[in-house]
Amino acid sequence: MEKLKILCFANLGEKIGKFLEIPVETELTVHQLRERIIKSYPQHQHTIEMCMIAVNHEYVTEETIIRKDDQIALIPPVSGG
Amino acid sequence: MEKLKILCFANLGEKIGKFLEIPVETELTVHQLRERIIKSYPQHQHTIEMCMIAVNHEYVTEETIIRKDDQIALIPPVSGG
């Protein structure tokens, strides 16, 4: 069994921690990963749904397949500048 | 008889000098003054016609009446910046 490491930032980082580990058995899509995270933190469903997901520093679509060494990040709505 | 002192700049200043003195007998308008200057420097008629005229640091119209202590300037097309 593998563990995906996921970075969290801003409000989400404060709520659920800056580094998550999500155990996975098989290859999965970004959409499936998001569902898994929501399942682990159901009280933060809305916040997690608001996030974009970045894989290896790129925003990706829900259909993107995640590979085991990918750097995954949950990106809440940005507010830089 | 009075003399009006007139400041000239840029190409015009190089051609006819930075300070002109134009003798006048009566009150005159900006238009009349411009004609007087052209009469004194007919070879620079075109350059003089291109100028705006400023009285006391304000651009003025051709109908403005000039008074004897006014600071008058011939302003060639500007090219600052």
Next chain:
Amino acid sequence: MKNFAITQEEIEIQRLIEWVKDPNCGAVCTFMGTVRELTNGKRTLYLEYEAYQEMAEKMLERIGNEVLEKFQCRKIAMVHRVGRLDTEEVAVGIAVSAPHRKDAFEACRYAIDRVKEFVPIWKKEYREDGSFWVECTCSESR
């Protein structure tokens, strides 16, 4: 410091200007986003900025390259600060050089709009009555 950077240090706009200056340019436009004391009548004590640093720097560079392709401009530098910032301090600095001023203004404005739209940086606002993470207000918050 690189010309696309996330930094903990004060942003010196003059350094960005030195980076972008170019003998074939007649115009340099800069933008600084500063910490405003009052927003909708509420007093800000200070801000804390957090960034996903590696990704944010890559995205600044990508925006920079996009700007250079899209506009008739020569060079661009973009730096965003993180950590605690007090009012009047500079959170983001951008400098663009271009042969002509129109392009310098348009490129600089486009660049800051893009930064606020999707570079992974967040700010937490501290007020007398508490603190909160600011939600994206990309369209026009500054």
Next chain:
Amino acid sequence: MKNFAITQEEIEIQRLIEWVKDPNCGAVCTFMGTVRELTNGKRTLYLEYEAYQEMAEKMLERIGNEVLEKFQCRKIAMVHRVGRLDTEEVAVGIAVSAPHRKDAFEACRYAIDRVKEFVPIWKKEYREDGSFWVECTCSESR
């Protein structure tokens, strides 16, 4: 130095920024007009700027006041240099602060357009093959 000035000295944009910084502003936009080496393929050696100083300073101030009335901005500083300027040197510097960035950009751009339109300043261009006074090209020369 005043915040609307004609000067013989190098323009330090940081000083203009200090003048316009304001705790109620989230945005500062600056513009620098720099001496370009190549214009239409011709090489400039240097420029000489001449101003009708008293009138030019009054007009800078008037443009500044006009900008403050016309745009949602707080403070503005405008300085134009005269004398000999080499390539890459700053001929004109403008800084504007505003609560929001849109207004800072628009105000700054409007200000430089107005400066080029009617502030009594002239430049003489020196090239290898001679020198000449530049004719007004207000619409877009930089």
